[in-house]
Amino acid sequence: xxxxxxxxxxxxxxxxxxxxxxxxxxxxxxxxxxxxxxxxxxxxxxxxxxxxxxxxxxxxxxxxxxxxxxxxxxxxxxxxxxxxxxxxxxxxxxxxxxxxxxxxxxxxx
Numbered sequence: 483x484x485x486x487x488x489x490x491x492x493x494x495x496x497x498x499x500x501x502x503x504x505x506x507x508x509x510x511x512x513x514x515x516x517x518x519x520x521x522x523x524x525x526x527x528x529x530x531x532x533x534x535x536x537x538x539x540x541x542x543x544x545x546x547x548x549x550x551x552x553x554x555x556x557x558x559x560x561x562x563x564x565x566x567x568x569x570x571x572x573x574x575x576x577x578x579x580x581x582x583x584x585x586x587x588x589x590x591x
Contacts, residue, residue: 524543524544525543526541526542526543527541527542527543527545528540528541528542529542534555535554535555536552536553536554536555537552537553538550538551538552538553539551539553546567547564548563548564548567549561549562549563549564549574550562550571560573561573561574562574
């Protein structure tokens with residue numbers, strides 16, 4: 483413990499010394515004039531449908547359905563996504579780091 487206290491003091495000393503040199507940040511400039519204003523039509527519209535066996539969240543942009551999140555009463559939620567915009571929905575893995583094990587042919591005859 484006695485060795486730790488001087489070490490903590492040495493580490494904290496530069497932070498204490500820098501507190502006297504603080505200056506205010508400059509004001510944030512306004513956005514450029516060519517930036518478009520907020521368009522509510524570009525925001526997704528979410529429709530929630532509750533049933534006994536599942537909860538569905540339907541995502542639309544400009545009235546076109548592009549994704550459905552299905553949360554079953556028992557089990558993990560899954561997503562159905564219209565990737566090509568043709569109305570055919572496929573299951574999508576939207577996990578942050580999906581596990582993709584390597585697959586090689588070791589032996590064949």
